[in-house]
Amino acid sequence: MTLQNNSHSEISLTSTENRDFYEIFSTYDWQHTEKDIYAKTVEDVQKALRSERKTLEDFKALISPAARPFLEKMASESMKITRRRFGKVIQMYAPMYLSNECQNICTYCGFSLTNKIPRRTLTDEEILKEAVFLKKKGYDHILLVTGEANRTVGVDYLKNAIRLIRPYFSNISIEVQPLDTNEYEALIAEGLYAVLVYQETYHESCYKIHHPKGKKSNFRYRLHTPDRLGKAGIHKTGLGALFGLEDWRTDSFFTALHLRYLQKQYWKTRYSISFPRLRPHSGGLEPKVVMTDTDLAQLIFAYRIFDEDVELSLSTRESMNFRNHIIQLGVNSMSAESKTNPGGYTVDPQSLEQFEISDERSTEAIAAMIRNKGYEVVWKDWEKGYK
Structure with a gap:
């Protein structure tokens, strides 16, 4: 397995063992990579589709404008690969927002420090109330989400939250501020399953524009977070880019580059890819680049063709119509009935959301839709006893 740089010379992944990802990432120029993707031809796409072992150059072709005439073929191939690898199943999960406290300034986020909103962090009693509600809905896979405020919702708070809900859920994931390796190890010991x-x-330069203040402004520290997770022995790591900040094709290539590096370095860890598009929020940022539904479908097909093992997850950011159709064509994980505000299910439904969701159907309605399409709803995908 190889990585290819912009001059098309190949770097053996075995040579990455003593190099961190930033060193590899730095050999790629954003503008050159973007130009290379947009220069791909129909012949490049046909070659990529024929190739038995997909390379990063193949991925560039599959996400390029030249692949647009091949979407039907890509959709068919994506569906075939997904069914062969995962069967006709969709894993369901729900986010549980614990806090909207945040020390960062992010241009696109409703929780940004500069937004004058009421701040709230759930108490033990409130966390349990939310957990009971979601458990009754059938969920066994929960994603705990906070703003990035280490003093308020740091490791001790997260440890306590995991301890509180562990009796209710088999799979506990988090989407919080990046942590150090030893901190991840401590959370894994409490029962943490995955980190997004x-x-x-x-x-890199535009990242600084969108994150001018706070710990999140450190591009390299955030970039190395999956490495710290791999060293800590996490079961699953979730990757992704926020589409709308910069060119989605180029960001997706670098995400794929990151994925390949991590798969080689931390082969015991599983990986997932998510596809968040900018959604409205308080004082919101307008997308610099609009990603259409057709663009998103192309990207999902490309990822599935590129890597049959990676989990592809779609949230309620996306519309009911899009989610109804895409479940048969590549994704294998979905959220439902999501609330993006602390205590949004039972404690404080009217508090400010991090962003607006698009698919507002109930868990029961989405589960029924999945079954009506001939798919099975799976509420968890891993049991500790079988690790």
Whole structure:
């Protein structure tokens, strides 16, 4: 397995063992990579589709404008690969927002420090109330979400939250501020299953524009978070970029580059890819680049063709119509009935959300839709006893 740089010379992944990802990432120029993707031809796409072992150059072709005439073929191939690898199942999960406290300034987020909103962090009693509600809905896979405020919702708070809900859920994941390796180890010991940490954008100079203040402004520290997770022995790491900040094709290439590096370095860890598009929020940022539904479908097909093992997850950011159709064509994990505000299910439904969701259907309605399409709803995908 190889990585290819912009001059098309190949770097053996075995040579990455003594190099961190930033060193590899730094050999790629954003503008050159973007130009290379947009220069791909129909012949490049056909070659990529024929290739038995997909390379990063193949991925560039599959996400390029030249692949647009091949979407039907890509959709068919994506569906075939997904069914062969995962069967006709969709894993369901729900986010549980614990806090909207945040020490960062992020141009696109409703929880940004500069937004004058009421701040709230759930108490033990409130956490349990939310957990009971979601458990009754059938969920066994929960994603705990906070703003990035280490003093308020640091490791001790997260440890306590995991201890509180562990009797209710088999799979506990988090999407919080990046932590150090020893901190992840402490959370794993409490029962942590997975961590989602999105780079937002891999365009380093533009990353600084969107994150001018707070710990999140440290591009390299955030970029190395999946490495710290791998060293801590996490079961699953979630990657992704926030589409709308910069060119979605180029950000997706760097996400794929990151994925390949991590798969080689931390082969015991599983990986997932998410596809968040900018959604409205208080004082919101307008997308710099609009990603259409067709663009998103192309990207999902490309990822599935590129890597049959990676989990592809779609949230309630996306519309009912899009989610209804895409479940048969590549994704294998979905959220439902999501609330993006602390205590949004039972404690404080009217508090400010991090962003607006699009698919507002109930858990029961989405589960029924999945079953009506001939798919099975799976509430968890891993049991500790079988690790």
